[in-house]
Structure formats: C-alpha cells, structure tokens
Amino acid sequence: MNSFTTVIVTLIFFNFTLACQSKSEIIPLPPNIPSNAKYNKKTNSFELMQDNRMKVWFQDGSLYSDCEVNSLGLKNGHCIVYSKEQKILSQGQYKDAQKDGLWFWYFPNGNVYVKQNYKYGKKRSYWIEADEFGNEDGEYYRYYPNEQLEEEGFFDGGYKTKNWKKYYKNGKTEYTGYYDKDKKILKWLYYYPNGLLEAEEKYDPAGILISRITYSPQGKVLCQINMKSINCN
Numbered sequence: 001m002n003s004f005t006t007v008i009v010t011l012i013f014f015n016f017t018l019a020c021q022s023k024s025e026i027i028p029l030p031p032n033i034p035s036n037a038k039y040n041k042k043t044n045s046f047e048l049m050q051d052n053r054m055k056v057w058f059q060d061g062s063l064y065s066d067c068e069v070n071s072l073g074l075k076n077g078h079c080i081v082y083s084k085e086q087k088i089l090s091q092g093q094y095k096d097a098q099k100d101g102l103w104f105w106y107f108p109n110g111n112v113y114v115k116q117n118y119k120y121g122k123k124r125s126y127w128i129e130a131d132e133f134g135n136e137d138g139e140y141y142r143y144y145p146n147e148q149l150e151e152e153g154f155f156d157g158g159y160k161t162k163n164w165k166k167y168y169k170n171g172k173t174e175y176t177g178y179y180d181k182d183k184k185i186l187k188w189l190y191y192y193p194n195g196l197l198e199a200e201e202k203y204d205p206a207g208i209l210i211s212r213i214t215y216s217p218q219g220k221v222l223c224q225i226n227m228k229s230i231n232c233n
Helices: 003-020
Strands: 038-040 045-050 053-058 063-069 075-082 088-095 098-106 112-118 136-143 149-156 159-167 173-180 183-191 197-203 209-215 221-226 230-232
Touching: none
Parallel strands: none
Antiparallel strands: 038 045, 045 053, 053 063, 063 075, 075 088, 088 098, 098 112, 112 136, 136 149, 149 159, 159 173, 173 183, 183 197, 197 209, 209 221, 221 230
8 A cells, every 4th residue: 555545544534533423522511511421412412420310401501301310320210301491391200210100391481281190110001112101190180371270180000081171261161071091981071162062972881982962152953973873954
C-alpha cells in the first residue's frame, strides 16, 4: 500500500469513527446536569442512574422524570414525570416496572386530569407485552380543567367493569351503563345536555345489542331497533 492510499484509508477510518461516536460526546452537557449523565440518542435526552434513582433530562437540561429503581434498573418506587415548564404531568408508584396503587395525571394548571388505580400482578393479556398498561384496577376518575368530574368508572385487572358514567360540563349526565370485561351489558342510557333522554340501549350478558331507541330533543321517538326489526321515523 503506497503512502497516498494509506492517507485515504486513514481519513476514511477517522471520519467513520467520528460518525459512530455517541451523541453524548458531541452534544454539550447542560451545566445543571451531572457530568456522569449519558446522552440517549434514541430519546434525545440525558440519563443518569445513581443511588437507586433514574433521572432523565430533556436536551435543554430541564428535568423530564425522576424515578426510583431497583438493582436491575427497573422502575420500583415513586416516579414523577415533568413537562418542559417543570410542571408535574404524572406521578405514582411502580413495582418492578409495573404501575401499582393510585396514580395521578395533571392539567398544565396543576388540577387533576385522571385519577387511576393500578394493581401489580393483576393484568390482562395483550398480543404484545406492555408494562405501562393492562393492570388498571379499582376506581377511575377523569376531570375537566376546572376540577369538575368528567367521567368515572371501575377497572378489574385492566378491563372496564361495573357502572360507568360520563358528565357534561354543566354537570348533567351524558351517559351511564355497565361494562363486563370491556363489553357493554344490561341497560345504557344517553342524555342531551339539557338532561332529556337521547337514547336507550339494552345488551345481553355477552355484550350483544338487543335493542336501541333514540329520541328527539323534544322527547319524540325517532328510531327503534331490535334484533328483528328497524323502525325509524
């Protein structure tokens, strides 16, 4: 190999090495982040696992999450997620990377958006394994930004079950009915914002629709549907 070829090969190797360097060696570390934090180019964030805690920062240096972890690096304990404005977005407990106990999600103004219970080990099966959902268990509440209740229900091992209700912003019921493992069962009622009945549905225990009646805002029957016929005005 002559000297010219050697130089070319050296330059190619040098450029290739630079291209393969991790972004943590190229992107400057914000001053508020510990010097031993590492850059994750997949998420464009800085990470540091130390003293049984995993902290993650946005690329601009603002804190994204602060979670307790176990010796394997799995989330295990209290975990908080922040917005770029450093407002708390969500918080709750993990147990071996699964949510466990009562979790909260928040609006930007700090009011609660969703209040949800989880239970470790009680989990529905999905076609793909996921630790972030599927073990919702117990009461569920979702709110409007003014802290008024928007929806309430109950989960059993990741499935919607028992009575669920949704409310309009004026406080009146939008709909109410029962679930059994995510399937609508028994009677479901839907209402107009003024409180008048909009529709009534009946389901069998297997979740099959038996009948549906819809009403006009004035209370007139608009349509009747059952397993044998459809009658609409």
